[in-house]
Amino acid sequence: MSRTSRRISGLLAFSLSLVSRPAFAEAPDPQKLLESALNPPDVAFRGRMMVTHWFGKQTSAEEVEVYHSPPNLNRREFLSPDGAVQRVVVSDGDVEEIRLVRRQRVVSGDAVKSYEKIMKPERELELLLKNYELSVATRTDEVAGRQAWILELKPKVAGKPWQRLWVDREHGLILENKRFLPKRHYAELSRYSRVELSKNLDPRLFELKLASASTAGAGSGLEPDFMTLEELSKATGKMVSFPTELPSGFSFESADYFSVGEQTVLHARYTDGLAVLSLFQTDKPVRLPKGGTATVAPPSTARPSIRLAAIGKVLNWKRGRQYFTLMGDVSVELLQSVSAQLK
């Protein structure tokens, strides 16, 4: 073989090796990639993750030690900067416990996704595909030493957060999750810095301290019920006038109610397949900062009396004798346009 031929074949072999490398593999269909990420990972692992919330000029971050054992055992240890465990969330798929370490208190409720919602998953996926453009980056990215596809969910309406998911190529594990409003000071990010696949996680990690799920405090919101509007009206004896559709692609999913002191709070939940809006109805006004618009601060930066989580924005108004509070992690403009339709 001539030197030139050797060079060409060498170049060809190098090119082929590049093509066969994961970073240049053909990107999967976005919907199939999303579906692969919808179920919990099929492999046990332990990992360290950083969760960061940006809200306006405020930022909070915390590290989380995550343990997962299929199908539904999860343990998350939220750490303070010095590595001490602040709170632990343990779930067996049916019951979820939140252990507030400093307070030496355990609050128990229903595990996430332990009940069927009113809206069927097919309908929610349909809404998601109607309201968002899905795409997969042609290149993979590396997160915590693992190759991931980047799935982007871009809203078709301005004012809703974008979401990018870094999905593990092998096991569908979401290695990184970023929600953000473009050109706004709002974003949330969770990202693994370490992932160790493990076949033998100590089962004691997932043991629940409380036997029953009946210990959630009043108003804790940890036992979300999924009721139709008729069921809500019947259960509370209150006149319910929540619409079934809201502007910008939000549809009623389910309702619930809970007590705060002697007050009953009615909670209607709306989804566009990804973002969530909560509409609350009360007999008394909900205390908000001036102007009726609350820009809610991350948990670690405000004074103890109003340490609120970065869940988005809040508007409230009065109609008749009832007070309404609308909440969601969308832009103020979008929240206002939705509330205008409700007033």
Add this chain to the structure above:
Amino acid sequence: MKDHNEHEDNVLLSAYLDGQLTEAERARVEAQLSGCGPCREEVEALRYMKAVLAAAPRRAMPPELLGAIEDAVASRSWTRLIPAALRAPRVFVPAGALAALALVAGLWLGLRRDASQDFIPLEPLMTAHARYTAETLVPQGSLVSSTYSAQLTAQNDEQDQQAD
């Protein structure tokens, strides 16, 4: 602007609401308010208190009390002639001021407590919203778990503070 962990004091915020600040002070306070939720809440509480006080019914002073005060003021002219050492200890003056301050503070706290009973706190609603967000089709994992467990911690802290 101050760091968001520092907060303006109530005297400055009160003067801000009364329009008694210089332009520079006002600009400083407004800059602080734009970036500080706790300060905005404090201003709102002060504004509420002022509104309540302004709306409170005013009663005429009883003639006997008015006469007693006028007598006391008039008597100050001859107290100057008494040597300082023979007069009441100075501690009585700050004690009186403290009593007046305690009265105002008590009134303020009372008003705030009454006001809080007329409102539903925002925190339980936020916890319910954050917890429900975990139920979305697309898994949010630690992102949402971080939020609602932190929110629940804050809610418990708040309840414990109120209980104390």
